[in-house]
Amino acid sequence: MVPWAEIDFALLDMDGTLLDRYFDDYFWEEHVPQKYAEVKKISYAKARKKLLAMYKKEEKTLNWTDVLYWSDRIGLDIVAMKEALRSQVRVHVGVEVFLNFLRDEKKEIILVTNAHPRTVQIKLEQTQLLPYFDSVLCSADIGLPKEEVGFWRDAERVLRFKKERSLFIDDNENVLLAAHTYGIKHLLHKSGASSRFLDERSDLFPSLDQFTDLIPK
Numbered sequence: 001m002v003p004w005a006e007i008d009f010a011l012l013d014m015d016g017t018l019l020d021r022y023f024d025d026y027f028w029e030e031h032v033p034q035k036y037a038e039v040k041k042i043s044y045a046k047a048r049k050k051l052l053a054m055y056k057k058e059e060k061t062l063n064w065t066d067v068l069y070w071s072d073r074i075g076l077d078i079v080a081m082k083e084a085l086r087s088q089v090r091v092h093v094g095v096e097v098f099l100n101f102l103r104d105e106k107k108e109i110i111l112v113t114n115a116h117p118r119t120v121q122i123k124l125e126q127t128q129l130l131p132y133f134d135s136v137l138c139s140a141d142i143g144l145p146k147e148e149v150g151f152w153r154d155a156e157r158v159l160r161f162k163k164e165r166s167l168f169i170d171d172n173e174n175v176l177l178a179a180h181t182y183g184i185k186h187l188l189h190k191s192g193a194s195s196r197f198l199d200e201r202s203d204l205f206p207s208l209d210q211f212t213d214l215i216p217k
Contacts, residue, residue, distance in 0.1 A: 001188075001206065001208075001213065001214060002167060002186065002188075002214050003186075004105065004107075004216070006165065006185075006186070007107065007165060007166065007167045007186060008107060008108060008161075008162065008165040008166070009107065009108045009110060009161040009162065009165060009166040009167070010102050010107045010108065010109050010110065010166075010167050010169075011110050011112045011161065011166055011167065011168040011169070011184070012109065012110065012111055012112065012168075012169050013111075013112060013113055013146075013168075013169060013170040013171060013172070013175070013190070014111055014113040014115055014120065014123065015113065015114075015115055015123075015171075015193075016170075016171035016172070016190060016193030016194065017092075017169055017170055017171050017190040017193070018091060018092060018095050018111075018129065019089060019090065019091055019092065019123060019127065020089075020090040020091070020092055020193075020194060020195050021171065021193040021194040022090070022194045022195045022196050023085075023088050023089050023090065025194055025196065026088075027081075027082065027085065028051075028055065029048070029052065030048075031081065031085065032051060032074075032076065032078070032081070033047040033048035033051050033052075034047070035076055035081065036050075036051060036074055036076060039075065039076065051074065054073070054074070060145055060147045060174065061145060062114075062139060062140060062143070062144070062145055064114070064145070065114045065115050065116050065119070065139075066116050066140070067079050067082065067116045067118055067119055068116070068118070079118055079122075082119065082122055083122060086122050086123070086125075086126045087126070089122075089123050089126045089127060090195075091127050091129070092190075092192075092211065093210060093211070093212075094210050094211035094212040095129075095211050096129075096132075097211065097212055097215070098211035098212065098214060098215065099129070099132040100132075101214075101215045102132075103132065108134045108135075108161065109132055109133050109134050110133065110134060110135045110136075110137065110159055110161065111124075111133045111135070111136045111137065112137050112146065112155065112168070113136075113137070113138055113139070113146075114138070114139045114145050114146050114175075115138060116138065116140060117138050117140060117141075120136060120138060124136075135159055137155055137158065137159060139151060141158070142154045142155060142158070146170075146172075146175040146178060146179075147172075147174045147175055147178050148178060149178050149181050149182050151178065152178060152179055152182035152183075152184065153182060156182075163182065163183045163184045163185060164183070164185045165185070166184050166185060166186065167186040167187075167188070168184045168186065168187050168188070169187075169188045169189075169190055169208065170187075170189065170190065171189065171190040171191075171193035171200075173189065173202055173204055173205065176189060176202075176204070176205050177204070180205075187205050187206075188205060188206055188207070188208045189201070189202035189204075189205040189206065189207045189208065190207075190208050191207040191208060191209055192209065
């Protein structure tokens with residue numbers, strides 16, 4: 001699936017790609033609405049409807065994943081809430097085997113994520129994946145979400161990867177389209193981003209089921 005001789009840089013998304021997105025779906029769509037309902041003394045259904053509408057308005061912006069923004073916006077300590085549930089963060093099957101393969105092959109391993117730096121810190125500490133990465137870049141560091149082509153222009157400048165020698169894996173088609181437009185040569189879509197929806201596949205990019213499928217036999 002991947003011509004490894006043509007690749008020097010492995011650019012990897014975090015949530016939904018390396019990590020099971022079920023945690024985030026549960027956290028934002030169930031846990032936060034429940035706490036919000038308790039604080040505001042409204043029904044769970046009303047709280048959930050209100051928050052999902054608020055989230056939707058911020059999609060594809062930096063605010064969408066900014067835990068500090070949401071803490072201020074809805075009056076809950078989102079960071080503390082994530083810390084309390086951090087043990088529920090799960091790594092997708094085969095991720096560590098794949099990361100070890102990349103390290104053995106001397107590929108530069110770069111985490112490229114829309115997640116807020118504080119979220120990244122919590123999750124990488126919990127999963128103990130941080131030592132695998134040569135670099136970590138958050139969209140907040142650039143000032144643009146990964147859905148913007150400008151993010152990739154600035155990311156290449158900051159990280160000094162070569163787009164024609166790079167593999168990028170993400171579970172979000174809009175992000176992959178931006179990377180494609182910029183010129184990242186090798187692109188893969190991670191299917192089954194959440195363990196609740198294992199059949200999610202892309203119509204636009206080759207879909208990856210298991211990371212071990214990328215390791216030559």
